[in-house]
Amino acid sequence: MKTILFLAGDGIGPEITRETRKVAQALKDGLSLDLAFDEALIGGAAHDATGNAFPDETRARADAASAVFLGAVGGPKWDHLTGAASLERVALLGLRKQLGAFANLRPVKVFPQLIEASTLKREIVEGVDMIIVRELIGGIYFGEPRGLRTTGDGHQEGYNTLVYSVPEIERVVRAACTIARTRDKRVTSVDKANVLEALRLWREVATRVVRDEFPDITLDHLIVDNAAMQLIRSPKQFDVMVTTNMFGDILSDAASMLTGSLGMLPSAALNETGKGMYEPIHGSAPDIAGRNLANPLASILSLAMMMEHSLGEPQAARRIEAAVHGVLDAGLRTADIMSPGMKQVTTAEMGDAVVAALAVRVSQAAS
Ligand code: NAD
Numbered sequence: 555m556k557t558i559l560f561l562a563g564d565g566i567g568p569e570i571t572r573e574t575r576k577v578a579q580a581l582k583d584g585l586s587l588d589l590a591f592d593e594a595l596i597g598g599a600a601h602d603a604t605g606n607a608f609p610d611e612t613r614a615r616a617d618a619a620s621a622v623f624l625g626a627v628g629g630p631k632w633d634h635l636t637g638a639a640s641l642e643r644v645a646l647l648g649l650r651k652q653l654g655a656f657a658n659l660r661p662v663k664v665f666p667q668l669i670e671a672s673t674l675k676r677e678i679v680e681g682v683d684m685i686i687v688r689e690l691i692g693g694i695y696f697g698e699p700r701g702l703r704t705t706g707d708g709h710q711e712g713y714n715t716l717v718y719s720v721p722e723i724e725r726v727v728r729a730a731c732t733i734a735r736t737r738d739k740r741v742t743s744v745d746k747a748n749v750l751e752a753l754r755l756w757r758e759v760a761t762r763v764v765r766d767e768f769p770d771i772t773l774d775h776l777i778v779d780n781a782a783m784q785l786i787r788s789p790k791q792f793d794v795m796v797t798t799n800m801f802g803d804i805l806s807d808a809a810s811m812l813t814g815s816l817g818m819l820p821s822a823a824l825n826e827t828g829k830g831m832y833e834p835i836h837g838s839a840p841d842i843a844g845r846n847l848a849n850p851l852a853s854i855l856s857l858a859m860m861m862e863h864s865l866g867e868p869q870a871a872r873r874i875e876a877a878v879h880g881v882l883d884a885g886l887r888t889a890d891i892m893s894p895g896m897k898q899v900t901t902a903e904m905g906d907a908v909v910a911a912l913a914v915r916v917s918q919a920a921s
Contacts, residue, residue, distance in 0.1 A: 556865055557590045559619035561612065563597040563645075564632075565838025566848035566901075567625025573850035573905025574623060574857050577877075580909045581861075581870050589865070592619060597627025597645045597838075601635070607644040613652055621864035622653065622831040623857065626838035650691055655823035655830055656722070657729040658688040659859065660806040662789075664813050667882040668891055671814035674786070679812050684792040685737070686809060687730040688802025690823055692722045695799050716752045718798070723759040725826060730796035731768040737793055740772045744781040744797035744805065756798065778805070785809055810835055817849030817890045820856035822863055830864050832856040842889075846900040849888040851878055854908055877911035 558578060562571035575591065582589045594612040601607040607627070616622050627645045635641060649655075664672065664682040672679045697715030704710055727743070734741045743760040745753040757775055764773040776784065778801045784791065785805060789812055797805060810819050816836045824830035834852030842848055858874035861867040886907050887896040899907065 555588050555590055556620035557592055557618065558860070558865075559615050559622045560591060560593045561596040561616075561622060561624045561649075562593070562599070563625040563627040563838065564599055564641075565626055565629050565840045565843040567597070567627065567838055569844070569846065569848050569901045570834065570850040570853040571623065571625040573901060573908070574853040576905050576909055577854050577874060577912065578857055580912050581867075581873065584913060585867075585870060585873075587865075587867060587870065596624065596649070597641050598629055598632040600645070601632060601641065607632075607635075607641045608648040608652075613648075616649060616652060616831075621829060621860045622649070623853075623860065624649070624831055624833040625853065626834070626836065628838050629840040629843070649831060650823055653823070653829060653831055654691070654825040656689060656691045656826070657726055657824045658690040658802065658806075659685055659729075659733065659822040659824065659863070660688065660802075660810070660835065661685045661820065661859075662806075662809045662812055665815075665818065665879070665882060667879075668813065668815055668818065670893060671891060672812060673814060674812060678787075679789065682789045682812055684789065684809070685733060685794050686802060686806045687726060687733065687794060687796045688806055689718075689722065689726045689797070689799045690802075691799075692718055693799035695803075716750060716798075716800075718752050718756055720755070720759055723756050724763055727760045727763045727796055728767065729824065730794050731764060731771050734771050734794040735768070739770055740793035741774075742781070742792055742795045743773060743775050744778050744795060744801055745775065746778050746801075747775070748777060753798070760796070781805060782808065785812075806835075815849075815891050817852050817888065818855070819852050820859050822856070822859045824863060828864055830860070832860040832864075846902060847889050848901045849890050850901050850905050851888075851908075854878060854905070873912055874908070877908045880911040881907045 562568040594615045628641050664679045694716040697717040700714045745756045747754040747757040819835045821835050822830050822832050858871040862871035885896045886899050
């Protein structure tokens with residue numbers, strides 16, 4: 555029996571998590587999956603209830619689960635919590651660290667039905683289907699020493715440390731290559747080896763890992779500034795991109811905009827055993843929270859990633875993806891992706907439509 559822990563969080567988190575859980579329940583019933591569901595508090599909701607945005611009980615449940623689903627955390631109500639007490643540091647970074655989730659997978663796939671939502675020309679984005687693998691628990695965001703200090707001549711200065719060890723680089727490159735093997739077998743490693751020693755090491759290690767362990771993978775290297783340009787100039791050239799924590803943070807947000815629809819993009823963060831946390835890339839959208847307006851498809855597609863990467867159910871993943879295509883083909887749109895001639899639906903109606911599209915496929919497969 556495998557257990558999914560649902561952490562709904564704040565803002566639109568509970569609304570999109572509810573729809574995602576509906577889809578999980580329908581798949582469990584329709585495909586007789588050996589799954590159990592659990593839930594716990596995180597983020598502002600946990601802070602208000604327990605005084606801690608990542609309570610020990612949630613920590614223990616995350617440890618016990620096979621995979622963790624996260625809605626979203628944060629909102630103006632908790633903006634006074636800053637620095638080490640911020641919800642992001644306590645809940646998000648805390649959960650990633652707890653799981654040892656070092657590989658952040660962000661697929662960037664342009665849905666043909668939503669091409670007009672992109673700010674880029676159709677011929678540039680049509681057919682884009684890439685995945686960015688971002689190192690998630692190392693690099694400059696975690697490196698020590700860090701802080702603020704006063705120099706000898708009395709000026710204050712801030713400092714951070716970019717540090718990567720060989721094992722940290724090896725494992726994220728292996729994760730990228732393993733994913734590339736299920737795709738077009740091409741990996742682009744993004745660094746700044748011309749300026750930074752730590753990333754010269756990154757390039758050397760990436761080259762060795764691919765040469766020795768993944769001879770079937772084609773590896774190339776790009777300097778980060780060129781990678782940023784190529785992402786906008788001709789994004790279709792990429793299959794799997796692997797990069798550091800900070801470069802991945804920036805490049806994956808830029809790449810997400812190729813699709814023009816924040817509400818459509820899932821993500822995963824995996825550890826060495828394949829266990830992971832899955833979440834839409836968007837935040838808690840306080841401006842639309844509680845109004846049944848949020849697009850639940852990024853969350854539902856995150857469930858598909860979970861089925862594939864942590865639960866060993868690739869068929870279930872394919873069914874979810876096909877159902878999402880089905881509802882888009884049928885012209886259903888939440889407000890964020892609405893366009894003339896389409897039918898606007900609520901969060902719950904979109905979730906129900908995906909479930910209905912799954913049920914058709916489940917019963918067809920059974921007959
Ligand atoms: P956001 O992603 O929450 O919202 C940006 C815009 O996109 C808003 O107009 C919002 O209404 C819209 N939007 C986002 N998701 C949508 C969806 N599923 N359907 C329809 N519209 C959607 O980003 P923000 O406004 O910068 O942040 C809001 C809060 O979320 C902040 O407190 C921030 O710290 C937090 N946040 C959390 C996470 C996370 O939990 N992983 C990530 C990013 C931001």
